[in-house]
Amino acid sequence: MQCYFVASYVTLCLIAGPAWADGRLLSDGPLFTNGNQIVDASGNPQRLACVGWNGGNSVRPRLSGLNQVSYQTTLSDMVRLGFNCTRVLTSARGVLNNTNGYLDTLDHVIDYAGAIGLRVIVDIHNDEGGHGTRDNWGTAPVNGIWYDKGGASDGTDGGGNTGTISDADFQQAWVNLATRWKEKPAILGYDLINEPHSGLTTWGGYDGTPGSNTDIRSMYIRVGNAIHAIDPRPLIIAEGVQNYRARAYEGDLRGVARWPVTLKAPGKVVYSPHVYPAEVSAVPADYGPNWVNRMNSLWGYILKENIAPIFIGECGDWLATPDSQAWAAAFVSYVNGEAPGGPTFTTGQQGISWGWWNWGMSENGGAVPDFGVLTAWSGGSLRPQQASVLNQLFFHPSESDPQRTAPASGRKQ
Secondary structure: OEEEEEEOOEEEEEOOOOOOOOOOOOOOOOOEEEOOEEEOOOOOEEOOEEEEEOOOOOOOOOOOOOOOOOHHHHHHHHHHOOOOEEEEEEEHHHHHHOHHHHHHHHHHHHHHHHHHOOEEEEEEEEOOOOOOOOOHHHOOOOOOOOOOOOOOOOOEOOOOOEOOOOHHHHHHHHHHHHHHOOOOOOEEEEEOOOOOEEOOEEOHHHHOOOOOOOEHHHHHHHHHHHHHHHOOOOEEEEEOEEEOOOOEEEEEOHHHHOOOOOOOOOOOEEEEOEEOOHHHHOOOOOOOHHHHHHHHHHHHHHHHOOOOOEEEEEEOOOOOOHHHHHHHHHHHHHHOOOOOOOOOOOOOOOOOEEEEOOOOOOOOOOOOOOOOOEOOOOOOOEOHHHHHHHOOOOOOOOOOOHHHHOOOOOOOO
């Protein structure tokens, strides 16, 4: 057991666990929202326990790792280790051009995921894909908005690349995906744009004018409705605007209180921050009461006031340092509803959904950790220090949920 002094009134301990997992699959069919819970069609609370799978945010033709093992092995390993969904990445230009046949690759991934009960969240990570250090390898839209041609843009993506994606093109990319995958049972949700940064982007009237070409809330509504006109099943995931100057490193969702994302289809909006330790994203290395208060202010209030569910679309670390381990202790407490002053959940409810970043090793062959989960591509196990965290976060259905009997292999019986 490892314990960490988090605040003057609490010490949190991470129980050492085996390097395997005991998570469970999500229910079949579309999921919905009910207050701060994600639920299935029968009202059973669900918890998304996802792992990010990198590779699609650039023009690379294959998901990272597919050159080492088959995608079937990779997806099966995800289920074996306790994850019930994977968040896969692409770019708007990659979608519109099907660059290097990447969408054809994803077709196979999504089909096999559906066959073994794994669910898929698709994320447009940026407009142009990653190219180099100037655009930070495509980790987020550098210009801070969801398009890079026309409107409020300067005709570039802010990272040295000529803009090719207008606001209309961005919506069309999502329409294309919704049309392509409307019959795929694995599709769980669409994360419309990754990590919008402060700058041009505003949220409703909180920082700007509703309906403007910088208002990301208006985009979420418009694009979400366009997706649901084609496929009514997916959850629409709306990320907060990351604003480091305002200490909203994880994403500023304070505007939801006055200007929520309101779609024509009820029960489909999930809000999303990204929560990392200091060694990953240069946040304050303070995981005590100030951290809890900041989470509550930026997005935790949405849960506390029963407005909507939260999906922490990215979180995690290699967990090899005291900083990251202290963060993990605070994170487990908060998302499980056990942090003093944080959100709480009643018996039968699920804690906050999450997506660990990311699957496997770094693309340089593992010489440098990339916040990965596995020790090996094939037949690997969770690193012990990560297992002690993840095994406290996986989805465990309540006794009233028949999905609790889902086979450990992940394959539907």
